[in-house]
Amino acid sequence: MTDDLSTGSPAPAPALAVRRLDRYTKDELAQILGDGDDPFGVADTGLTWLPKEEHFGLAQNGGRNGGRLVAHAGLRRLPLEVRGVGLEVVGVGGVVVAPGLRGQGLARQVVGAALEHARTMGPQWALLFCRPPLVALYEKLGWRAVDGEVHVEQPQERLVLMPLRTMWTPLHGDESWPEGAVRLRSLPM
Numbered sequence: 390m391t392d393d394l395s396t397g398s399p400a401p402a403p404a405l406a407v408r409r410l411d412r413y414t415k416d417e418l419a420q421i422l423g424d425g426d427d428p429f430g431v432a433d434t435g436l437t438w439l440p441k442e443e444h445f446g447l448a449q450n451g452g453r454n455g456g457r458l459v460a461h462a463g464l465r466r467l468p469l470e471v472r473g474v475g476l477e478v479v480g481v482g483g484v485v486v487a488p489g490l491r492g493q494g495l496a497r498q499v500v501g502a503a504l505e506h507a508r509t510m511g512p513q514w515a516l517l518f519c520r521p522p523l524v525a526l527y528e529k530l531g532w533r534a535v536d537g538e539v540h541v542e543q544p545q546e547r548l549v550l551m552p553l554r555t556m557w558t559p560l561h562g563d564e565s566w567p568e569g570a571v572r573l574r575s576l577p578m
């Protein structure tokens with residue numbers, strides 16, 4: 390943190406603004422994370438993922454182009470089946486916060502902004518995949534773990550058991566996630 394030389398007290402952190410992003414490429418991810426391999430820690434799963442279709446970010450105010458991007462959450466509608474019954478969900482993915490700004494509620498803020506939009510998209514639930522250590526964090530944000538097996542599609546028409554945890558949250562009311570085996574009818578997001 391930089392010091393405010395006139396008072397000797399720490400300068401306030403720059404204010405953050407929620408933005409709907411019209412593009413989210415490697416460049417935007419690098420603004421948040423810097424360069425680095427496997428920012429989400431899921432490379433060892435070997436899974437192929439879908440890009441997200443809608444992007445929400447937190448940016449520091451000021452500067453050219455509106456300031457540096459420091460957090461992101463993406464959305465994408467996905468078809469799936471639960472016990473053979475077809476439904477659609479809003480998939481949430483690509484949740485990431487700049488390393489120096491973690492633990493300050495930025496994931497809560499950016500996921501909250503993305504979910505606000507997800508509520509306008511129609512599906513009853515949002516779904517995400519995460520590493521087991523992040524289950525407690527998402528529970529704090531109101532998500533619940535899906536019990537039972539979740540299969541997802543992979544290239545060459547392969548169907549694989551999702552090795553990560555699957556979590557859901559209601560987008561309208563408080564209807565519970567339906568019980569039963571889940572089969573995503575697409576690559577995961």
Ligand SMILES: CC(C)(COP(=O)(O)OP(=O)(O)OC[C@H]1O[C@@H](n2cnc3c(N)ncnc32)[C@H](O)[C@@H]1OP(=O)(O)O)[C@@H](O)C(=O)NCCC(=O)NCCS
Nearest residue numbers: 428429484485486491492493494495496497519525526529
């Ligand atoms: C995971 C990640 C996005 C979290 O971002 P963050 O800004 O530090 O998260 P927040 O500060 O918003 O935390 C959200 C809530 O979870 C809580 N929390 C954080 N870590 C937790 C943990 N290990 N266990 C339980 N709760 C936890 C926080 O206290 C906060 O709750 P509160 O608002 O009631 O205090 C960030 O660590 C990151 O970018 N990691 C690398 C990329 C990644 O793994 N993304 C996840 C893809 S699913």
